[in-house]
Amino acid sequence: MPPRQTELSDAELEVLKALWDLGPTSVREVMNHLHAQGRELAYTTVLTFLTRLKAKKYVTSKKSGQAYIYKAKVSREKVTGSRLSSLIEQLFDGASAPLVLHLVQSNKLSSDELGELRRLLNDLDDRDDQAPGVGEGR
Amino acid sequence: MPPRQTELSDAELEVLKALWDLGPTSVREVMNHLHAQGRELAYTTVLTFLTRLKAKKYVTSKKSGQAYIYKAKVSREKVTGSRLSSLIEQLFDGASAPLVLHLVQSNKLSSDELGELRRLLNDLDDRDDQAPGVGEGR
DNA sequence: GACGAACTACGACGGATGTAGTAGCTTGTT
DNA sequence: AACAAGCTACTACATCCGTCGTAGTTCGTC
Numbered sequence: 001m002p003p004r005q006t007e008l009s010d011a012e013l014e015v016l017k018a019l020w021d022l023g024p025t026s027v028r029e030v031m032n033h034l035h036a037q038g039r040e041l042a043y044t045t046v047l048t049f050l051t052r053l054k055a056k057k058y059v060t061s062k063k064s065g066q067a068y069i070y071k072a073k074v075s076r077e078k079v080t081g082s083r084l085s086s087l088i089e090q091l092f093d094g095a096s097a098p099l100v101l102h103l104v105q106s107n108k109l110s111s112d113e114l115g116e117l118r119r120l121l122n123d124l125d126d127r128d129d130q131a132p133g134v135g136e137g138r
Numbered sequence: 139m140p141p142r143q144t145e146l147s148d149a150e151l152e153v154l155k156a157l158w159d160l161g162p163t164s165v166r167e168v169m170n171h172l173h174a175q176g177r178e179l180a181y182t183t184v185l186t187f188l189t190r191l192k193a194k195k196y197v198t199s200k201k202s203g204q205a206y207i208y209k210a211k212v213s214r215e216k217v218t219g220s221r222l223s224s225l226i227e228q229l230f231d232g233a234s235a236p237l238v239l240h241l242v243q244s245n246k247l248s249s250d251e252l253g254e255l256r257r258l259l260n261d262l263d264d265r266d267d268q269a270p271g272v273g274e275g276r
Numbered sequence: 277g278a279c280g281a282a283c284t285a286c287g288a289c290g291g292a293t294g295t296a297g298t299a300g301c302t303t304g305t306t
Numbered sequence: 307a308a309c310a311a312g313c314t315a316c317t318a319c320a321t322c323c324g325t326c327g328t329a330g331t332t333c334g335t336c
Contacts, residue, residue: 004321011324013228027283045325047284052323066332067283080229084240087225090151091218096241097251102222103238104258113235118259120242121252142291149294165313183295185314190293204302205313 006056008079014039015049016058016072016079024071026064144194146217152177153187154196154210154217162209 008016018033019025031046050070053059061068092098103109109117146154156171157163169184188208191197196217199206230236241247247255 005323009323010228041324042326043283044327048325051285080240081244083225083229084237087221090148091221096244096246097248097254099222100238100241100247100251100255101258102218103234104255104262106219106234108234109238110235113238114259114262116235117238117242118256120239121256121259124242124252143293145292147293179294180296181313182297186295189315 004055008053008056008058008083012049012053012056012058013079015046016053016074017076019059019070019072020076024069026067026069028067030070142193146191146194146196146221150187150191150194150196151217153184154191154212155214157197157208157210158214162207164205164207166205168208 014034015030018030022029022033027043027047027050030050031041031043034041034046050059050061054061054070058072058074059070060073061070063069088094088096088099104114104117152172153168156168160167160171165181165185165188168188169179169181172179172184188197188199192199192208196210196212197208198211199208201207226232226234226237242252242255
């Protein structure tokens with residue numbers, strides 16, 4: 001039997017995000033953090049998610065006194081990148097460009113952000129030295 | 139009781155995408171299209187998804203002879219936009235900018251695509267003439 | 277040393293999802 | 307008219323997901 005299911009569910013992600021925000025901490029602290037954001041979950045529910053996150057290897061835990069301290073094992077960037085890739089795969093068959101254009105056109109960026117983007121593009125332009133492994137992901 | 143569940147599941151989306159690709163068509167054609175992409179689903183499975191899509195109002199159908207012809211009722215853009223918003227909400231608390239920057243930096247865009255993006259930015263620039271101070275976004 | 281508070285382990289439960297089988301209706305072809 | 311092929315409706319079922327409740331353990335306090 002291969003490990004049951006290793007993907008992050010939405011609710012699990014919420015809990016993981018709390019862990020990223022807080023750093024290594026206890027079930028109770030995570031719960032408090034969620035409550036502070038208006039997410040009312042029972043203590044045992046949070047515990048369940050943390051347990052599942054541990055089973056799926058997204059967090060580790062070590063006992064400290066009576067309780068466990070949970071710690072994120074994967075970075076926010078990693079998870080973010082991977083979720084994003086899935087979405088791009090799903091919606092645009094793997095091509096990032098349509099997504100970027102869509103976002104830029106959607107008028108959701110402030111002038112500052114547009115400026116930042118322009119700057120970034122110029123930088124890229126300069127060092128356009130054929131990065132290896134363009135890895136055509138398809 | 140509000141209608142059970144109105145969200146698109148992943149598998150349902152795959153089927154809906156086939157409908158977008160093909161235009162109004164039959165279960166069998168949808169199935170063939172999916173098979174052509176290496177997605178081997180039983181005829182009745184495809185039928186199930188189309189039925190669920192109909193229940194969730196993402197498609198309509200009308201009988202044509204013995205079989206039904208299914209037709210997408212929501213546009214690709216609409217669904218794409220909404221899925222994207224959810225992701226942005228989930229991962230970046232609603233801010234699009236970090237996502238755009240992330241994508242541009244990830245080196246997944248071709249020179250052509252970067253060019254296109256630059257062009258788009260220039261257009262936007264023209265029509266949005268604002269000299270913003272150091273306005274802090276969020 | 278018994279009590280209550282806090283913690284964890286485990287089980288549970290209804291609804292969603294992915295996937296498909298079966299049965300029965302329809303229709304073109306012998 | 308009887309059949310085979312194709313179509314839909316309905317049912318099924320394992321797993322996942324979101325959400326907790328309960329029970330048992332541990333530890334600090336009267």
